[in-house]
Amino acid sequence: MPFSPRRAIVGAMILLAALFAALLPAASPPVPLSPGEIAAAAPATAWRAVAPQNLMLLETARGTMAIELAPDFAPDHVAAIRALVAAGRFDGGAITRVQDNYVVQWAASPDAATRPAGGVPAGTRAGVAHPAILAAEYERPVKGLAITPLGSTDPYARSGFWNGWPVATDSTTATAWLAHCYGSIGVGRDNPPDTGDGTELYAVIGHGPRHLDRNITLVGRVIDGIEAYSSLPRGTGPMGFYKTPQEHTVISRVRFAGAADPRFEVLDTASPAFAAYLKARANRTGFFVRAAGATDLCNVQVPVRRAR
Amino acid sequence: MPFSPRRAIVGAMILLAALFAALLPAASPPVPLSPGEIAAAAPATAWRAVAPQNLMLLETARGTMAIELAPDFAPDHVAAIRALVAAGRFDGGAITRVQDNYVVQWAASPDAATRPAGGVPAGTRAGVAHPAILAAEYERPVKGLAITPLGSTDPYARSGFWNGWPVATDSTTATAWLAHCYGSIGVGRDNPPDTGDGTELYAVIGHGPRHLDRNITLVGRVIDGIEAYSSLPRGTGPMGFYKTPQEHTVISRVRFAGAADPRFEVLDTASPAFAAYLKARANRTGFFVRAAGATDLCNVQVPVRRAR
Numbered sequence: 001m002p003f004s005p006r007r008a009i010v011g012a013m014i015l016l017a018a019l020f021a022a023l024l025p026a027a028s029p030p031v032p033l034s035p036g037e038i039a040a041a042a043p044a045t046a047w048r049a050v051a052p053q054n055l056m057l058l059e060t061a062r063g064t065m066a067i068e069l070a071p072d073f074a075p076d077h078v079a080a081i082r083a084l085v086a087a088g089r090f091d092g093g094a095i096t097r098v099q100d101n102y103v104v105q106w107a108a109s110p111d112a113a114t115r116p117a118g119g120v121p122a123g124t125r126a127g128v129a130h131p132a133i134l135a136a137e138y139e140r141p142v143k144g145l146a147i148t149p150l151g152s153t154d155p156y157a158r159s160g161f162w163n164g165w166p167v168a169t170d171s172t173t174a175t176a177w178l179a180h181c182y183g184s185i186g187v188g189r190d191n192p193p194d195t196g197d198g199t200e201l202y203a204v205i206g207h208g209p210r211h212l213d214r215n216i217t218l219v220g221r222v223i224d225g226i227e228a229y230s231s232l233p234r235g236t237g238p239m240g241f242y243k244t245p246q247e248h249t250v251i252s253r254v255r256f257a258g259a260a261d262p263r264f265e266v267l268d269t270a271s272p273a274f275a276a277y278l279k280a281r282a283n284r285t286g287f288f289v290r291a292a293g294a295t296d297l298c299n300v301q302v303p304v305r306r307a308r
Numbered sequence: 309m310p311f312s313p314r315r316a317i318v319g320a321m322i323l324l325a326a327l328f329a330a331l332l333p334a335a336s337p338p339v340p341l342s343p344g345e346i347a348a349a350a351p352a353t354a355w356r357a358v359a360p361q362n363l364m365l366l367e368t369a370r371g372t373m374a375i376e377l378a379p380d381f382a383p384d385h386v387a388a389i390r391a392l393v394a395a396g397r398f399d400g401g402a403i404t405r406v407q408d409n410y411v412v413q414w415a416a417s418p419d420a421a422t423r424p425a426g427g428v429p430a431g432t433r434a435g436v437a438h439p440a441i442l443a444a445e446y447e448r449p450v451k452g453l454a455i456t457p458l459g460s461t462d463p464y465a466r467s468g469f470w471n472g473w474p475v476a477t478d479s480t481t482a483t484a485w486l487a488h489c490y491g492s493i494g495v496g497r498d499n500p501p502d503t504g505d506g507t508e509l510y511a512v513i514g515h516g517p518r519h520l521d522r523n524i525t526l527v528g529r530v531i532d533g534i535e536a537y538s539s540l541p542r543g544t545g546p547m548g549f550y551k552t553p554q555e556h557t558v559i560s561r562v563r564f565a566g567a568a569d570p571r572f573e574v575l576d577t578a579s580p581a582f583a584a585y586l587k588a589r590a591n592r593t594g595f596f597v598r599a600a601g602a603t604d605l606c607n608v609q610v611p612v613r614r615a616r
Contacts, residue, residue, distance in 0.1 A: 100535040101490045101609075138598075155460040155602040182409045182515045192597050207490045207515050207607060211592055211600045227408040227542040234535040284519055289500050290446075292519045294463040296604065299515060301409075 035280040039303040042273035047265035048164060049307065050223065054078075055257035055264065056085065058106070060095070060249050062232070065203070066224035066257075066264065067185055070165060073178050074137040074219045077187055080198040081219060082256075084108060084131070089199065090254035098232045099240025101206030105188055106251060108199035128199055136195040138214045139175035147176070148269045151278060152294040156210045159297045161269035161278075165221070166297050168213060178218040181208040181298035183226055187217040205230040208298030223264050223304045263307040277303065343588045347611040350581035355573035356472055357615065358531065362386075363565035363572065364393065366414070368403070368557050370540070373511075374532035374565075374572065375493055378473060381486050382445040382527045385495055388506040389527060390564070392416060392439070397507065398562035406540045407548025409514030413496055414559060416507035436507055444503040446522045447483040455484070456577045459586060460602040464518045467605045469577035469586075473529070474605050476521060486526035489516040489606035491534055495525040513538040516606030531572050531612045571615035585611065 033041065056067045071078040084090060092109035099105075110128050147160040147167055157168035159179060166179040178184065181204065188200030196217060203222050232249060235242040242248055257263075267274050281300050283291040341349065364375045379386040392398060400417035407413075418436050455468040455475055465476035467487060474487040486492065489512065496508030504525060511530050540557060543550040550556055565571075575582050589608050591599040 098539075100538055136597075152463040153461050154463065155604050156600055191595055210604065210607065211589070211596070213600065214598045215592075215596050230408055231406075231539050231541050233539050281519070284523075287499055288519070288523050290522045292464055292521065296463050296518065299518065 032283075032285045033276075033280065034284070034286060035277050038273060038277045038280055039267060039305075042267060042271070042277075042303075046268050046271035046273040047305065047307075048268045050264040050266060052257040052261070052263075054220070055261070056081070056220070057253075057255055057257060057261065058090070058251060059253045059255070060228075060251055062249060063228040064225050065222055065229055066262075067203075067220050068164075068223050068264070068266070069185075069220040070178060070218070072163065073140055073165070073176075074187075074217050076134050077137055077196075077198055077217050077219050080131060080134055081201070084198055085254050085256065088253075089129075090251050093251040093254075094245070094248035095229070095232065095251070096235075096248055097202070097239065097241045098205075098234050100234045102204070102209065102240065103186075103202040104205050104229045104232060105200060105202035107188075109251075130199060131197050133195055133197050134217075137217045139170075139173070139177040142169050142171075142174050142176040145169075145176050146270065148274065148278075150295070150297055150300070152282060152296065154297055156213060161274070161300075161302065164266035164269050164302050166300070166302070168297070177214050178221075179208065179297055180204055180210050180212045180216075180218065181221075182206070182301065183222040184208075184218055185220040185222065186212070187219060189216065203229065208296075210298070223266070224262075224306075265305050265307045267303040267305075269302060274302075340591075340593045341584075341588065342592070342594060343585050346581060346585045346588055347575060347613075350575060350579070350585075350611075354576050354579035354581040355613065355615075356576045358572040358574060360565040360569070360571075362528070363569070364389070364528070365561075365563055365565060365569065366398070366559060367561045367563070368536075368559055370557060371536040372533050373530055373537055374570075375511075375528050376472075376531050376572070376574070377493075377528040378486060378526070380471065381448055381473070381484075382495075382525050384442050385445055385504075385506055385525050385527050388439060388442055389509070392506055393562050393564065398559050401559040401562075402553070402556035403537070403540065403559070404543075404556055405510070405547065405549045406513075406542050408542045410512070410517065410548065411494075411510040412513050412537045412540060413508060413510035415496075417559075438507060439505050441503055441505050442525075445525045447478075447481070447485040450477050450479075450482050450484040453477075453484050454578065456582065456586075458603070458605055458608070460590060460604065462605055464521060469582070469608075469610065472574035472577050472610050474608070474610070476605070485522050486529075487516070487605050488512055488518050488520045488524075488526065489529075490514070490609065491530040492516075492526055493528040493530065494520070495527060497524065511537065516604075518606070531574065532570075532614075573613050573615045575611040575613075577610060582610075 050068050054069045058065045069078045089108040095106045097105035145162045147162045149160040159168040166181050167176050168179050169176045184204045187196035189196035237243045282295040358376050362377045366373045377386045397416040401415050403414045405413035453470045455470045457468040467476040474489050475484050476487050477484045492512045494510050495504035497504035545551045590603040
């Protein structure tokens, strides 16, 4: 092979580069942080406090389930639920339905004024006084919501996050709505035109039932303690209703957080920390040999932490 | 306004049409069948029998969980699991991990030959004899699989159904894989390069963790009895592992279905009945005031029925 000046120059450059590389300290490739590590390292400014007036606590012998209500999406229903709670209407109520891969549902207590003379077991539906049915709050104007995009396609709608909530939007109607994901709290209702009155609420305990979006008023989500309720025995009646009141879990009390209760914070979905978290969720490392490169709305649970 | 012959003709036609309509009997609009009604009405030819050699039964004091294995996707792991079952390796094993909105995981029993002299509680990992690590079966050639498309976008991949299984595909690699949905059964493993040996298995009990797709060997799905296991108390250790062996649920036996056991059938995902089911899932009626017009892979659980 004849001598080639160009080859010689290239060869010398490779040799020099190799020499320089050998002189540099060995650097490991940076290990990307996991989503959990990103949330744990997020600065104080990246967290939004859950307002005590939106922090509803459901108490049974199984423990306390903490729910953040979302008046920005369902102001009338949240007001109605606040009134029911203030009147003690859930105290003595019960969990009446647990359907696998779907929902845990609870009901207000029979009202003293309408309780059958012979008495009914706590949590049965007989004798429950119903407030007025409210107009549906299945969606709201998207105006005013600066939504952090999911960054992945969503089969149901455009979607993302606003103020810690998983939100979907429709540009043709210029509306936005809370999405049905694990932990979402909805207002039970009968068939249309019924839109519910707040005396029956449910929490999602399965794969995000997005087909319910815009068909039910969502009022919030569980931010702590769902595991004591998602692990309840499933009801064996139709749709997971318990067949007997004896199977019900009686609600000792539902109340709003007071001064002595734990405080919670939700990762601000407009923060750089959440952007990094979202990206890391879609591009897992460590245990993972292949990053999905995408995620879905309900597979991104917005981080929550105890503030005290 | 001047007389218009064209208007007169159109007007007469409308009048005639109205007269004809008035003479016809009043017809209610047809009520579309719900997904459940479509499955219930599906003819016998639309159901595929689950082969007894693929029907693995996990037995504990909580009940029997029936799992259909998928040798078409993970032949080596299914063979390894069959060998473990035949050797009684899961008998005396235990459920060691229940992580909320994620998985229930169980482990083979410590092996008599390697059991510490002092003895270990059933289900602890000490003394478990490990067979050879198998090569990953995270995906397989798509060739030979006539996949029924989901008919909705999927943020992770193209997806659909084959022979009753939720399947995703990648045209660039010409591969297909089982998707992680509620009830999917996977082979637990440690960090890469570990790919698992079949002595640890898990069932998904939460929102479909699709980020695990192609990162774990899936070997089947639960087709009956998951509710006794999805309702287990959650473990309070890291990743939902129980902190003490006393919290474990001991496995009395894992075996394959025999002549006296129930038989199951899965709706044939290539059948017209499944096509109607899929369409109805995306376009709910009745309770629903607004059809989603789409669905997602894990929100379509392929129907299963007891055959006897």
